[in-house]
Amino acid sequence: MCATCGCSDGSARxxxxxxxxxxxxxxxxxxxxxxxxxNGVDHDHGHGHGQSTxxxxxxxxxxxVLAKNDGLARRNSAWFDDAGLLVLNVMxxxxxxxxxxxxxxxxxxxxxxxxxxxxxxxxxxxxxxRLRATGRDVVQINTGAGCHLDAEMVADGIRTLRPEPRSxxxxxxxxxxxxxxxxxxxxxxxxxxxxxxxxxxxxxxxxHMFRAANMVLLNKIDLLPHLRFDVDxxxxxxxxxxxxxxVLRVSADTGQGMRAWYDWLSERVDELAANTLS
Numbered sequence: 001m002c003a004t005c006g007c008s009d010g011s012a013r014x015x016x017x018x019x020x021x022x023x024x025x026x027x028x029x030x031x032x033x034x035x036x037x038x039n040g041v042d043h044d045h046g047h048g049h050g051q052s053t054x055x056x057x058x059x060x061x062x063x064x065v066l067a068k069n070d071g072l073a074r075r076n077s078a079w080f081d082d083a084g085l086l087v088l089n090v091m092x093x094x095x096x097x098x099x100x101x102x103x104x105x106x107x108x109x110x111x112x113x114x115x116x117x118x119x120x121x122x123x124x125x126x127x128x129x130r131l132r133a134t135g136r137d138v139v140q141i142n143t144g145a146g147c148h149l150d151a152e153m154v155a156d157g158i159r160t161l162r163p164e165p166r167s168x169x170x171x172x173x174x175x176x177x178x179x180x181x182x183x184x185x186x187x188x189x190x191x192x193x194x195x196x197x198x199x200x201x202x203x204x205x206x207x208h209m210f211r212a213a214n215m216v217l218l219n220k221i222d223l224l225p226h227l228r229f230d231v232d233x234x235x236x237x238x239x240x241x242x243x244x245x246x247v248l249r250v251s252a253d254t255g256q257g258m259r260a261w262y263d264w265l266s267e268r269v270d271e272l273a274a275n276t277l278s
Contacts, residue, residue, distance in 0.1 A: 011144025014156045019141075069183050071224035072151035076186025084165040084276040085158070086268055089185050091209065093202075094175030097219045098129045101193060101252035102170055106134040108255075109262065112253040113269060114167035118157040120149045120174045127172065137161055148179040151186055166273055168265070177202070181209040189268065196229040203237040210241035215248065217261060222251040 012019040051125040080087050087232050092098045106115055116137040127142040139157045141149060154171055163169055171187065173180040192213040194202055197220055203210040210216065218231065236246045248264070250257035 012146055013142045013144070014160055015140055016151065019153050019156050043265050066182065068153050073184035073186040074149050074154065075114075079155075079158050080186055080188070081275075084167075084272060085163060086168045086272045087154075087158070087171060087185070087187040088168065088189050088191055089171045089173060089180075089187040090191045090193060091173045091177075091180045092175060093177045093198065096175070096193045096195040096198070097252050098172060098193040099130060101217065101219060101250070102172060103130055103134055103253050104255065104258065105170075105261070105265075106131060106136045108258070109265070113265075114164045116161045116163050116167065116169050118149075118154055118161070119172045120153075120167060120172055122146065122174060143174055147176045148183050149173050149185065150183050154185045166269075166276060168269060177206040177209045181206075181212045189214040192216045194218050194234070196223050196227055196231075200230050200234040200237060203234070203241040207241040210238055210245065213242060213245050215246050215264065216220075216250045218247055219252055221249045221256060222254045236278055
């Protein structure tokens, strides 16, 4: 898991600045970070029968990493609610077309909805530049060796953006169907972008990702005439992993099906406005 894959090597950067640098950003995240105790994580370094000390230590470290992140995610969630921010965690495997989908979404949502983006990649700012070309504010997070964004990175990124109240923030997570599902960011909704160029079995191979999703966007449906992809089977598999999940069929390239996606977003924005006023 992420305790051993390099994700916590301290190499993450927000617009080139190290996450957690002493620059006045997210000061409350510097205080009381011993959240493991708050979450009931056992700090005993013993191990059970048949389990090596190294395995036990790795598991304990994983628990601590997740517990700390969950505590920061709860703080983020309260902050987003207080500030009237709608934060959407967009996840997928590499090559699903989520950046193309976001670029089209940012362009077509129009000026009535304030939108900005936290863009996550291990290296480069190619996708951030593509999204900035739409005229929206974008902050780049490079995770270095890390395979996902976490709650502290996203908090730093959103504070850098300084979004307006009652605005939408898309968090484009690192392309990966495993670790991003484990790390909550404080977001209100999780969007999984899948594509017809992958396989109908992805929801069953990566069930945690699909269980965590509020919405699945099946992208690249314009390619269906050229592929052996059973859409109905994919939908059934997604609903086996998560009976409550909604699946929309879209093409970010041609625009097919995107209206239903925009309608869903508008409903979430209306809910945000109602909750903010109440």
